[in-house]
Amino acid sequence: MVEKKEFLVKGMSCVACANTIEKKLSKLDGIKFANVNFATEKLVVEYDSNVANKDRIFSVVESAGYGLDDPVSEREVSIPIEGMTCASCVARIEKAVGKVDGVTYISVNLTTEKAFIKYNPSETRLSVIKKAISDAGYKPLDVDVSDNRDKDKERKEKEMRAMRVRLIVSAIFALPLLIIAMGHMLGLKFPEIISPSHNPLGFALIQLLLVIPSVIAGYKFYTVGFKALLKGAPNMDSLIAIGTSSAIIYGLFATIMIAMGNTQYVGDLYFETAAVIITLIMMGKYLETLAKNKTSDAIKKLMGLRPKVAHVIHDGQEIEIPVEEVEVGDIFIVRPGEKIPVDGIVVDGLSSVDQSMLTGESIPVSKQVGDEVVGGTVNKNGMLRVKASRVGKDTVLSQIIKLVEDAQASKAPIARLADIVAGVFVPVVIAIAVLSAIIWYIVGGNALFSLTIFISVLVIACPCALGLATPTAIMVGTGKGAENGVLIKSGGALEVLGKLDTIVFDKTGTLTEGKPIVTDIIAEEGFLETQLLSLAASAEKASEHPLGESIIEEAEKKSLKLAEVTQFFALPGRGIEAVVDNNTVIIGNDKLLHEKGISGYSRKAEDNFSTLAEQGKTPILIAIDGQFAGIIAVADTLKVDSAKAIELLHKKGIKTAMITGDNRKTAEAIAKQVRIDLVMAEVLPQDKANQVKKLQKDGRLVGMVGDGINDAPALAQADAGIAIGSGTDVAMESADIVLIRNSLLDVVRAIELSRATIRNIKQNLFWAFAYNTLGIPIAAGVLYALGGFLLNPMIAALAMAFSSVSVVSNALRLKFFRPEADKTN
Numbered sequence: 001m002v003e004k005k006e007f008l009v010k011g012m013s014c015v016a017c018a019n020t021i022e023k024k025l026s027k028l029d030g031i032k033f034a035n036v037n038f039a040t041e042k043l044v045v046e047y048d049s050n051v052a053n054k055d056r057i058f059s060v061v062e063s064a065g066y067g068l069d070d071p072v073s074e075r076e077v078s079i080p081i082e083g084m085t086c087a088s089c090v091a092r093i094e095k096a097v098g099k100v101d102g103v104t105y106i107s108v109n110l111t112t113e114k115a116f117i118k119y120n121p122s123e124t125r126l127s128v129i130k131k132a133i134s135d136a137g138y139k140p141l142d143v144d145v146s147d148n149r150d151k152d153k154e155r156k157e158k159e160m161r162a163m164r165v166r167l168i169v170s171a172i173f174a175l176p177l178l179i180i181a182m183g184h185m186l187g188l189k190f191p192e193i194i195s196p197s198h199n200p201l202g203f204a205l206i207q208l209l210l211v212i213p214s215v216i217a218g219y220k221f222y223t224v225g226f227k228a229l230l231k232g233a234p235n236m237d238s239l240i241a242i243g244t245s246s247a248i249i250y251g252l253f254a255t256i257m258i259a260m261g262n263t264q265y266v267g268d269l270y271f272e273t274a275a276v277i278i279t280l281i282m283m284g285k286y287l288e289t290l291a292k293n294k295t296s297d298a299i300k301k302l303m304g305l306r307p308k309v310a311h312v313i314h315d316g317q318e319i320e321i322p323v324e325e326v327e328v329g330d331i332f333i334v335r336p337g338e339k340i341p342v343d344g345i346v347v348d349g350l351s352s353v354d355q356s357m358l359t360g361e362s363i364p365v366s367k368q369v370g371d372e373v374v375g376g377t378v379n380k381n382g383m384l385r386v387k388a389s390r391v392g393k394d395t396v397l398s399q400i401i402k403l404v405e406d407a408q409a410s411k412a413p414i415a416r417l418a419d420i421v422a423g424v425f426v427p428v429v430i431a432i433a434v435l436s437a438i439i440w441y442i443v444g445g446n447a448l449f450s451l452t453i454f455i456s457v458l459v460i461a462c463p464c465a466l467g468l469a470t471p472t473a474i475m476v477g478t479g480k481g482a483e484n485g486v487l488i489k490s491g492g493a494l495e496v497l498g499k500l501d502t503i504v505f506d507k508t509g510t511l512t513e514g515k516p517i518v519t520d521i522i523a524e525e526g527f528l529e530t531q532l533l534s535l536a537a538s539a540e541k542a543s544e545h546p547l548g549e550s551i552i553e554e555a556e557k558k559s560l561k562l563a564e565v566t567q568f569f570a571l572p573g574r575g576i577e578a579v580v581d582n583n584t585v586i587i588g589n590d591k592l593l594h595e596k597g598i599s600g601y602s603r604k605a606e607d608n609f610s611t612l613a614e615q616g617k618t619p620i621l622i623a624i625d626g627q628f629a630g631i632i633a634v635a636d637t638l639k640v641d642s643a644k645a646i647e648l649l650h651k652k653g654i655k656t657a658m659i660t661g662d663n664r665k666t667a668e669a670i671a672k673q674v675r676i677d678l679v680m681a682e683v684l685p686q687d688k689a690n691q692v693k694k695l696q697k698d699g700r701l702v703g704m705v706g707d708g709i710n711d712a713p714a715l716a717q718a719d720a721g722i723a724i725g726s727g728t729d730v731a732m733e734s735a736d737i738v739l740i741r742n743s744l745l746d747v748v749r750a751i752e753l754s755r756a757t758i759r760n761i762k763q764n765l766f767w768a769f770a771y772n773t774l775g776i777p778i779a780a781g782v783l784y785a786l787g788g789f790l791l792n793p794m795i796a797a798l799a800m801a802f803s804s805v806s807v808v809s810n811a812l813r814l815k816f817f818r819p820e821a822d823k824t825n
Helices: 015-026 054-063 087-098 126-135 146-186 200-217 219-230 236-259 263-268 271-294 297-304 396-409 413-444 447-460 464-483 491-497 507-511 529-540 546-557 590-595 603-614 642-651 664-674 685-697 709-717 729-734 745-779 793-816
Strands: 002-010 031-037 042-048 067-069 075-082 103-109 114-119 309-314 317-322 331-334 343-348 351-354 365-367 384-390 486-488 502-506 512-523 565-571 575-580 583-588 618-624 627-638 655-659 678-680 702-706 720-724 737-739
Touching: 002 054, 015 031, 015 042, 015 054, 042 054, 054 067, 075 126, 087 103, 087 114, 087 126, 087 219, 087 413, 114 126, 146 200, 146 271, 200 219, 200 236, 200 263, 200 271, 219 236, 236 263, 236 271, 236 413, 236 447, 271 447, 271 793, 413 447, 413 464, 413 491, 413 745, 447 745, 447 793, 464 486, 464 491, 464 745, 464 793, 486 491, 486 745, 491 720, 491 745, 502 507, 502 685, 502 709, 507 512, 507 627, 507 655, 507 664, 512 529, 512 546, 512 603, 529 546, 529 565, 529 575, 529 583, 529 618, 529 627, 546 618, 546 627, 583 590, 590 618, 603 618, 603 627, 603 664, 627 664, 642 655, 642 664, 642 745, 655 664, 655 685, 664 678, 685 702, 685 709, 702 709, 709 720, 737 745, 745 793
Parallel strands: 502 655, 502 702, 655 678, 702 720, 720 737
Antiparallel strands: 002 042, 002 067, 031 042, 075 114, 103 114, 309 317, 309 331, 331 384, 343 384, 351 365, 486 737, 512 627, 565 575, 575 583, 583 618, 618 627
């Protein structure tokens, strides 16, 4: 007996791991099919249970160096974390939590200050995971749920206020300290009590007193930095703590020497360096945090759409309750101008609803009894009574917010290099700083000079820019996508999207409207068009065929009276036969009319038949009382923007294909209208995924655009599955990208956004690597050795602060991204 199972894969680090597992399993007797998805970390395997079994599969995978687990017990949580300052913190937490038994996935985002974790509750508990974070030297906060979002916002605002106060305090004392320490070099006159020449000890003590408030204001650099250092996982704070502590300790030594009468040490006080470094780093972190907060504007806007209250009918009375208390089945009232609190079905009333926040369409949509409405949209001009169908996290808006948050928490493959470097960066920098100081001391014998080199290297080498390069761009990019109706589910999908070289479109409901309409009515001589349409519509009323429905709708549109059907016969695959108003009416294809002995088509009718078929329309032949009466053509019309979308994709060098179950002639006619490159016609629903696979075997990176249940396997098979928002839930679940609006131009917008975001990430990574590649040697004195300048530690601190702010600011430029598809409209 063939069984199909899905398992979680543990221990994979790249696509090569997935390939190794697939190869190992394919060699196992009884295995029919094995597919490992690196992105979802899941294995889907089909096997003959008489030959292979679950234990054998687990054993083979474990022998390859990986692990398997049952996915049913997996839980996902997002934990906000306090105390992270750089990419080294990220690496430290990921390493610590990754060692916890039962944790199958861990991704820490420095920008959002959250850890996204997947774990098996049967193997570990959330408290154990939190303890691992605490043991690593950081503070885990309450697990994120929708109710905690406001709490999280309050916490961040409180942190920002505290950060601002500490920065101001530090600056107030650092500025006079800098003036006192450096003023005499600029010829400034000071009172004798703090004059370096008249009162060296007073000069030293006033600087010592002024540096203390700055050290207190920057206490977190020391508490976090030294704690991380003692645990063997130094981070950015460790670099600042070591550097400024060295300056202060040397300053204390110089002060003691001055007090003992060695006044020559008056020029060796280093207090102002420590204070200014602390102030500049705090300023950089404050500006960086301000910029980082702007990267989540999209989430804030989406959350702002949520109404706070609902007017529910309870025991015949209207009461106002918080929207969180609305239950499925509640009846609530929405007056003109109010937001609809939760998703529901209209049970009374007629109005128009502004759905622009979801669809981007500015024109309100008419709503009447039986229509669905979405929470967060705005009722415009009539009162509605609505029955709640989805509440809380199940509403469309909540699902969109969750999807965007998950995407922002994910990592793109392009981030791997930065993660690898950040994991070893700080220890290497400390080693370089120590080595540089020792070499310069050996060469020159000047302790103060060596200390300057040591501090400069520590301070300039900040891994923050590396850690922020990718997540900030992904946050802004996915947020910008959400604003434009493009929901991108992960950083990986965002990256792949821009690399696609082939896009396959499903025809019905994707390229076309998905609803056939009557396009032509051609009556033979002796018959009227109205007569033809009226009899055909009357006959089709007894049928349930979608083409028949389009004929009925056309007759109703023209206000034609439909006659009674006394006899009806459905002839599968050929058409129908009915007696309508004492007329025998046969409707169907050429084969059916030949079966009934009806011939004698005019030459004109034959030409019309061929022309209509070549135009991608479906000609329906009609005979009345044994005589050929004419043709009614039905077609699923193209969406208005299909041709424009294909044209823009071609301009970007992307090959396009169409996949459909239609006959080749009709399919090619449709494809010709929009200039599709490749036509895959007469494809059964279950074979769509195989067609995508064939293109992939030819070395193409394939995107699949679809909207139906039968598109789901193809969407999952594609390198990037793109679901049209008006499609089914199954299609959206299978896709990597969801287009909320029913517009194919959004495919182009999504690709352009992907390319812009990845370009931004590459710029960020380049500058982050370039900054450290150039900055560290300069700080180590390479230029000075060649006759150039020596970098002052205070300038190094300014440069370090600038590097992080510049990376985040560059990512924020994506907010002004405007797709070419919009420019051409």
